[in-house]
Amino acid sequence: MAEHRRSLDRPSDQPDGRRGLLGRRKVLGYLIAAPTLAVGVSWLTNESDPRAADAAVPSLPQPADIFDLGDLQNLAAAPTSGLITVQLKSDGTAYFAVPRTEVGQGITTAFAMMVAEELDLPMNKVEIALADARPELLMNQLTGGSNSMRSMYLPVRTAAAVARQRLVETAATRWGVDAAKVTTRKGVLSGPSGRTATYGSLAKLAATAQTITVSAELKDPSEFSVLGKPRNRVDGHDIVTGRKQFAMDLDVPGAKPTMVARPPTINGTLKSINNLAELRALPGITDVVGITHGVAIRGETFGQCIDAIQKVDATWGPGTVDGESDATVLAKLRAAQLPMAAPSLPLLTKTIDAEFVFAFASNSPLEPDCAIADVGPDSAEIWSCLKVPIVAQEDIAKQLGLPIDAVKVHVTQGGGSFGRHLFHDVAAEAAEISQKMGKAVKLSWSRTDNFRQGRTHPMCTSRVRVNYLAGNVLTYEQRHTSVETDFGHGLGEMITAFAADIPVGGNLSFAETIFALTQSSPYNFGVTTQLLNEIPLKFNTGSMRNIYSPNVVCAEELVVDQLAAKMGQDPVRFRRNFLKDQRLLAVLNKAAEVGSWGKAMPKGTAQGVGVHSEYRAAVATLVEIDCRPETVNRPVEGEGVTGPRVTKAVIVVDPGFCINPRGLEAQMFGGLQDAIALALTSSLHIKNGIPLEGSWDNYFYTREWNSPLDVQVVIMPNTSESPSGAGELSVAPAFAAIACAYARATGTMPTYFPINHGKLSFEPLPLQPSTPQSPTDGLDHTF
Amino acid sequence: MPTHTFKLNGKQISVEAEDNVRLLWVLRDLLGVTGPKYGCALEVCKSCTSHINGKAFNPCSVQVKDIAPGDEVTTIEGLPATVGKDLHPMQEAWLKYDVAQCGYCQPGQIMAAVAKVKQAQKEGRDITDADLDELRNICRCGTYSRIREAVKAGAEDMGA
Numbered sequence: 001m002a003e004h005r006r007s008l009d010r011p012s013d014q015p016d017g018r019r020g021l022l023g024r025r026k027v028l029g030y031l032i033a034a035p036t037l038a039v040g041v042s043w044l045t046n047e048s049d050p051r052a053a054d055a056a057v058p059s060l061p062q063p064a065d066i067f068d069l070g071d072l073q074n075l076a077a078a079p080t081s082g083l084i085t086v087q088l089k090s091d092g093t094a095y096f097a098v099p100r101t102e103v104g105q106g107i108t109t110a111f112a113m114m115v116a117e118e119l120d121l122p123m124n125k126v127e128i129a130l131a132d133a134r135p136e137l138l139m140n141q142l143t144g145g146s147n148s149m150r151s152m153y154l155p156v157r158t159a160a161a162v163a164r165q166r167l168v169e170t171a172a173t174r175w176g177v178d179a180a181k182v183t184t185r186k187g188v189l190s191g192p193s194g195r196t197a198t199y200g201s202l203a204k205l206a207a208t209a210q211t212i213t214v215s216a217e218l219k220d221p222s223e224f225s226v227l228g229k230p231r232n233r234v235d236g237h238d239i240v241t242g243r244k245q246f247a248m249d250l251d252v253p254g255a256k257p258t259m260v261a262r263p264p265t266i267n268g269t270l271k272s273i274n275n276l277a278e279l280r281a282l283p284g285i286t287d288v289v290g291i292t293h294g295v296a297i298r299g300e301t302f303g304q305c306i307d308a309i310q311k312v313d314a315t316w317g318p319g320t321v322d323g324e325s326d327a328t329v330l331a332k333l334r335a336a337q338l339p340m341a342a343p344s345l346p347l348l349t350k351t352i353d354a355e356f357v358f359a360f361a362s363n364s365p366l367e368p369d370c371a372i373a374d375v376g377p378d379s380a381e382i383w384s385c386l387k388v389p390i391v392a393q394e395d396i397a398k399q400l401g402l403p404i405d406a407v408k409v410h411v412t413q414g415g416g417s418f419g420r421h422l423f424h425d426v427a428a429e430a431a432e433i434s435q436k437m438g439k440a441v442k443l444s445w446s447r448t449d450n451f452r453q454g455r456t457h458p459m460c461t462s463r464v465r466v467n468y469l470a471g472n473v474l475t476y477e478q479r480h481t482s483v484e485t486d487f488g489h490g491l492g493e494m495i496t497a498f499a500a501d502i503p504v505g506g507n508l509s510f511a512e513t514i515f516a517l518t519q520s521s522p523y524n525f526g527v528t529t530q531l532l533n534e535i536p537l538k539f540n541t542g543s544m545r546n547i548y549s550p551n552v553v554c555a556e557e558l559v560v561d562q563l564a565a566k567m568g569q570d571p572v573r574f575r576r577n578f579l580k581d582q583r584l585l586a587v588l589n590k591a592a593e594v595g596s597w598g599k600a601m602p603k604g605t606a607q608g609v610g611v612h613s614e615y616r617a618a619v620a621t622l623v624e625i626d627c628r629p630e631t632v633n634r635p636v637e638g639e640g641v642t643g644p645r646v647t648k649a650v651i652v653v654d655p656g657f658c659i660n661p662r663g664l665e666a667q668m669f670g671g672l673q674d675a676i677a678l679a680l681t682s683s684l685h686i687k688n689g690i691p692l693e694g695s696w697d698n699y700f701y702t703r704e705w706n707s708p709l710d711v712q713v714v715i716m717p718n719t720s721e722s723p724s725g726a727g728e729l730s731v732a733p734a735f736a737a738i739a740c741a742y743a744r745a746t747g748t749m750p751t752y753f754p755i756n757h758g759k760l761s762f763e764p765l766p767l768q769p770s771t772p773q774s775p776t777d778g779l780d781h782t783f
Numbered sequence: 784m785p786t787h788t789f790k791l792n793g794k795q796i797s798v799e800a801e802d803n804v805r806l807l808w809v810l811r812d813l814l815g816v817t818g819p820k821y822g823c824a825l826e827v828c829k830s831c832t833s834h835i836n837g838k839a840f841n842p843c844s845v846q847v848k849d850i851a852p853g854d855e856v857t858t859i860e861g862l863p864a865t866v867g868k869d870l871h872p873m874q875e876a877w878l879k880y881d882v883a884q885c886g887y888c889q890p891g892q893i894m895a896a897v898a899k900v901k902q903a904q905k906e907g908r909d910i911t912d913a914d915l916d917e918l919r920n921i922c923r924c925g926t927y928s929r930i931r932e933a934v935k936a937g938a939e940d941m942g943a
Contacts, residue, residue, distance in 0.1 A: 104885025104924045232881040239886030240874040240893060242818025242859035249817040257812055283801050303808035304801070306824065366822050366830060366923040367887045415820070415887025416923045447823035637917070639827075662881050666926065670884060673925025696921050697827045705916040707927035774805050774824045778844030781826070782835060783898055 086115055086159045089127075092187050092200030094119055094163065096156070097131040101143040101387045102235075103365070103417035104670075105727040106663035109234045110149060111156055113660060117226040118160035118219060120184040121199070128234065133389035133409035142489070143387040144422055144543065146615045146725025149659060153723050154218075161216035170206040171197055221657070221721055228718070230662040235413075247370040247384055247412045248444055255372045255440040256286060258433060259305035260294040261312040262453055262770035265319035265689035266540060270294055274313040282308045289436045290314075293453070294770075296433040298441055306446070309771045320538035322689035326459070329537065329686060330357060333461050333481045336535045340465045342475045342527065349474060352466045352562050354749070356555040359683035359757045360483075360691065361457040362699055363544035364450040367415025373430035374440035379406040384427040385414030388489045392424035396431045418674075419543040420455060422489045446771035448694040456684060456691075457544035458483035458537075462555035466525070471567060473578065476525035480552055484534045485511055486541045508534050519552055522613055523560070523578040545671070549614060549732035550678055551753075557610045557736035558749055571740065572597050572609055583618040583719055584611050587652040594714055595622035595650035604628035605647075608741025612733035615725025617655050621672070621733040623708075624648040625741040636705055639697035641761045644745070646676050646738055648710040651730055656720035664726050665713040671730030672711065673702040678731070679738040681706065683757045694765035694772070700756075789850045791816070792861025798847075806842035806850060807831050810858065818859035818890045822921065829920035832891035832898075833858045839898035859890035862897070873897050876937030884924035892920045892930055900938040910938045 087095040094115050102108045112126040119126075134141060164184055171189040172179035174197075182191045187199045221228070238244040263269065270290045273279070279288045279297065284304035289296050297308045371384035380400055386392045386409065393409040400407065414421050430443035445454065460482035467475040487510045515532040530552065564574035572592045579585050588611050591597070597607060604627050611620045627644040634642045651668045658664055681700035684691035693699040743749040752758065765772050788797045791814070800809050807824065810816040810833075819842060822828035826844040833842055834857040835850075842856075850856065862871045870878075873893050883889045895918055903910045915931055922930065 104883075104887075106884070232878065233883060235886065236878050236881060236883055239883040239889050240859075240870070240877045241863075242890045244886045245817070246820075246887060248811075248821060251815065257808075284804075301800075301804055301808035301812040302821065302824075303804045303812075307803070364923075365885070365887070366820075366828065366921055367885070368821065368823075414885060416885045418923070444821065447825060447828070638919070640919075666881070666884055666924075666929070669928050670925035673922075673927060695823055695825050695827045697825075701921060701923060702925060702927070703921065704918045704927055704930070707925075709912055709931070711928045772825065775826050775844040776803075776805075776846050776849070778806075778826060778841045779835070779849060781844075782838035782840045783902055 086119070086163045088163055088167070088199055088203045088206070090200050090203045092198050092203070093125045093127050094121055094160070095127045095129065096159075097129045099131045099134055099141045100148050100152070101130060101385060101411055101414060101417070101421065103143070103385065103387070103414035103421060106233060106660065106666065107148045109231060109663055110659050111152070112234050113226050113231055114153065114156045115160040117224060118157045119164045121187045123226070123231065123234070125187055130411040130413065132411060133386075133393040135390050135393065135404060141388065141390050144419075146727045146729060149723040150615065150725055153659070157218055158216065161218050165216040166206045167199055167202055170202050174202070174205070221718075227659055228657070231660050232662060244413065246367055246415050247372060248367075248442065250372060250383055250412065252372050252374065252383065252440060252442070255374060255442040256298050256300065257302040257305055258296060258298040258430070258441040258443045259302060259309060259446060259771065260291065260296050260429070260443070260449070261309040261314065262294040262449060263316035263319060264767040264770070265322045266453060267293065267321075267538065268319035269317035271315040271317045274315065275311070279308055279311060282311065287437045287439060289433065291429065291432050291436065293429075296436070298433075298437060298439065302444060303774065306771055306774060310769050310773050312769060319689050324537065324689055325687050326359065326685060329459050329483060330461070332535050332537065333459065333483070336533050337461065337463055337481045338479045338531050338533045340477045340479065341529065342465065342467055342477060345467050345474060346469060349467050349469045350566070352464070352468070352559060352566070354555070354559055354562070355461060355463045355751065356551070356558070357752045358460050358462070358551045359753065360459045360539070360686055361544060361678060361683055362451050362454065362691075362693070363419040363457055363542060364454050365414065365416025365418055365420055368447055368450050369420065369426035369445040369454065370443065371427040371430040372440070372442045373427065373434040375400060375431055375434040378402070379408070380431060380434075381408045381410070382427050382431060383410045383412055384424065384430070385412050385417070385421045386424050386427060387417060387421045388424070391489055392427055395424065396428055399428060400431055400435055418545045419457070423455060423486070423542055425455070447696070448765060448771050451684070451693045451695070451699055452691050452770070453540065455486070455540045455542040458485055458539060458541045460551055462551055464555055464559045466559055466563060468563060468566070473523070473525040473563065475527040476521055476523070478521075478530040478552065478556065480515070480530065480532045480548065482532065482534050482548075483537045483539055484508070484541060485543065485547070487511055487514060487543070515548055518614060519548060520613070521556060522581055522584050522611060524580050525578065545674055546728035546731040549612065550675065550735045553610065553612050553732035554679070554736045554739050554753070558739055558743060561740045561743060562749065570598065575609070575611060579611070581613060581618065583654045584613055584620065587611070587618050587620040587654050587716060590714055590716065591620040591622040591650050591652040594652065594712060595648070597622060602628070604745055606741050606745035608737045608739070608744055610733040610736025610740060612736070614732070615729055616720070616722070617653065617724030617726065617729050619654070619729055619733045620652045621730065621737040622650045623734065623737045623741050625738060625745050627742065627745040639762055640703065640705070641681050641700050641756060642705065643680055643756055644742060645706060646708045649708050649734065650712045650714065651734065652714040652716065653729065654716040654719055655726060656722050656724040657718045658715055659723050661715050664715060667726045668713045668730045669711060671728065672734045673707060674731050675734030675738055676706060677702045678754060679735050679742070680754050681756055683754050685757070685760060690767060692760070692764040698762045698764065700761070785848070787847050787850065788852045790853070790855040792857055793864050800847050802848035803846050806845045806847050806856070809847045810842060816858055816860060820887055820890060822888070827919075828888075829895060830888045830891040832894040832920065834894060834898065837901070839895050859894060862894065871897065872940035873900070873934070873937035876933040876940065879936065880929045880933040882926050882929040882933045884926055888920055888922045892922065895920050896930070896934045896937065897941070900934065900941055903938075904941070910934060
């Protein structure tokens with residue numbers, strides 16, 4: 001192995017695999033150095049054969065190689081992980097309230113597997129719920145950064161193992177035998193002379209015993225019978241029968257349907273309601289009040305709220321970005337791009353310069369933002385899907401003028417998130433409305449609200465300059481410039497959330513820290529710098545699945561393909577030569593093999609490949625795309641877009657330790673569909689301060705007709721005892737692979753994403769009323 | 784307020800509602816039937832897909848006055864009873880292939896899939912990928928590959 005090749009997750013230096021949460025990686029010593037943006041890397045020369053992998057000019061590790069965002073979150077979570085408890089009920093079930101949010105990523109299933117494994121319980125005896133906001137957990141209640149498995153794998157297993165150990169010792173004491181003679185299997189304890197007891201029968205005794213310190217042992221991975229084996233979702237049955245409950249499905253007494261009529265520009269304000277009496281007299285309407293950003297309407301049905309929105313006559317104040325459109329934002333971004341800083345270079349050095357633009361994108365899930373709020377004079381209760389419930393609780397308490405402990409915040413399961421539920425906008429608004437009406441409300445944003453006023457992945461540009469000479473890449477510089485990404489949720493509590501609000505430093509330095517901790521070029525490209533600048537335009541933004549990586553990696557991989565072409569090398573071979581990381585090399589090779597890289601393809605179709613490492617995982621994606629006119633122009637009934645079709649995808653993932661192959665595969669699928677949307681079809685068009693998109697027939701997220709028929713996920717054998725993050729992992733490499741395939745199929749490198757952004761493919765819904773009336777012709781479209 | 788009556792999941796029911804209220808809200812807000820999900824109320828996302836007289840439709844876009852007393856409305860909650868089992872074969876297939884992620888779109892996906900398969904079966908043919916390309920139901924989690932597998936498997940178990 002070349003010395004400068006690194007391993008993302010270093011092999012264990014202790015044979016028994018039982019290390020502390022943070023003892024694992026010795027990189028913690030790098031904590032102080034980690035958040036710096038000073039990536040002043042010196043370069044080394046190497047005179048080896050340029051055809052060999054060793055010939056690549058090595059790059060020194062970037063911050064994310066040593067200490068990434070997940071490590072920062074792990075460190076933040078460490079002091080409070082001890083508070084996680086598994087409870088055993090007298091019916092023999094184990095109950096675990098996860099201080100995380102389930103939004104489809106499958107963590108409840110994964111946590112149930114961990115508990116079942118270490119407690120020796122059947123899966124159906126494990127009950128997983130979502131914890132209410134627990135302020136005492138400080139930073140350990142944030143669902144994001146693909147960090148839940150990484151931060152909680154050891155603590156949850158430890159809690160379950162301790163519970164099992166307590167049961168064993170309880171049984172041993174009762175039976176007067178040595179604990180070493182007591183075994184557990186499927187929720188039953190067995191001792192000498194054939195004595196047995198169910199967990200349930202001892203649950204009370206174990207629980208009422210004085211707390212004692214138990215030195216539990218975790219199973220060795222070789223003993224696992226649950227972890228690492230494919231398991232279906234624990235909530236599958238509830239889902240397919242319609243029983244799974246989301247916020248809107250909850251029956252909270254008095255919480256009647258509520259919607260908001262909104263202004264025609266982002267964050268516009270209400271100046272006056274001009275027909276309040278008329279609105280209050282409408283059929284089914286119980287309450288109408290003015291709020292900061294609109295007119296809140298409460299009624300017997302959501303349908304009647306929508307009816308009332310059609311009638312609202314209001315005077316609106318300006319929003320926060322009224323003059324802005326795609327072109328004005330892009331001009332501001334270009335003006336803010338940080339300069340390249342390559343040192344003086346040898347004669348004959350050649351350069352590639354490229355700039356890529358990525359349009360605004362919506363992080364809205366399918367479930368429209370929804371929250372129930374019941375605010376009284378002295379207390380409040382909130383139900384909503386919140387990934388950072390502690391910050392929501394503290395913010396809402398402050399907004400309502402209540403002490404924090406007077407605000408109870410319940411976390412509901414989410415119908416997707418993709419970053420949207422990091423913020424509690426809808427919960428705060430529901431609280432505002434409930435307080436003003438003096439009644440409980442079930443607030444749902446409309447679909448149009450979600451696209452037009454909801455948070456977005458901001459427009460950004462990525463400029464790349466590469467200098468190369470005689471088969472070597474001497475410098476790689478990337479300047480990523482984005483509209484400000486709001487990290488106001490911090491790392492899960494007010495101390496870091498507040499840090500993102502501080503005027504000096506503030507969000508940009510926090511954003512730069514996130515950027516530095518997540519971005520890392522995987523190639524030996526000599527002097528490597530990847531820097532972020534953000535402009536403080538007040539769009540509603542936030543992290544979207546995989547944050548910066550889809551854009552940064554897409555830009556980098558497109559340039560890598562250009563470099564390969566300039567050097568006369570095949571894209572896969574070029575990557576093999578320059579990749580720093582053994583795990584990336586392994587997944588790339590596997591993808592090339594399974595996907596038959598280099599096979600003959602008809603004109604107008606092509607393969608493309610993309611690689612990425614993040615969250616301590618490695619992924620390679622190989623896709624095939626069809627850009628032939630008969631495919632691009634294939635018709636679709638009604639509103640919708642077709643365009644190039646990704647016809648095949650092979651995703652090879654090295655997840656470190658794979659907890660649940662079924663769940664991991666699902667996350668890889670989902671990331672692929674996101675990537676297809678980002679590369680080819682879905683974006684927001686900003687015009688005069690608001691997105692034009694108002695429905696799923698405007699915002700072209702991948703539909704069946706644009707999804708590939710042939711998708712294979714290959715999970716590599718475990719390379720670690722620790723799971724990597726998975727929820728966001730496959731977006732970036734798939735986006736890159738699709739872009740590269742498109743460039744190869746058409747002979748033109750795309751520079752503006754999605755590729756169809758230049759043409760508006762729908763008739764925008766009116767800006768007022770802010771939520772359009774529902775159709776009435778549903779019976780004409782049955783099938 | 785007008786009273787409306789129709790058959791819902793096998794039972795004749797009556798409900799008071801203004802004529803123009805869309806059926807989705809009658810089901811969800813007045814009758815407490817929450818399987819059909821609100822995703823857009825624009826007849827676009829298809830997450831409320833249910834059946835009327837055995838055919839797929841979107842209750843978000845039908846006024847309750849347009850439902851006749853003899854109409855049979857079936858939501859995901861009533862689907863198993865249409866085959867006299869605890870689970871419809873399409874639901875079984877959904878579980879077998881572990882289709883769902885967040886689950887929000889899945890009641891609508893299943894109801895649309897059943898109708899699509901019945902449509903093909905009435906034409907005396909198997910369901911094809913071209914048929915599945917016509918499904919407009921959004922799955923924002925991107926489970927499309929498993930939906931395809933499950934629909935084909937469910938179709939086999941639905942018989943002709």
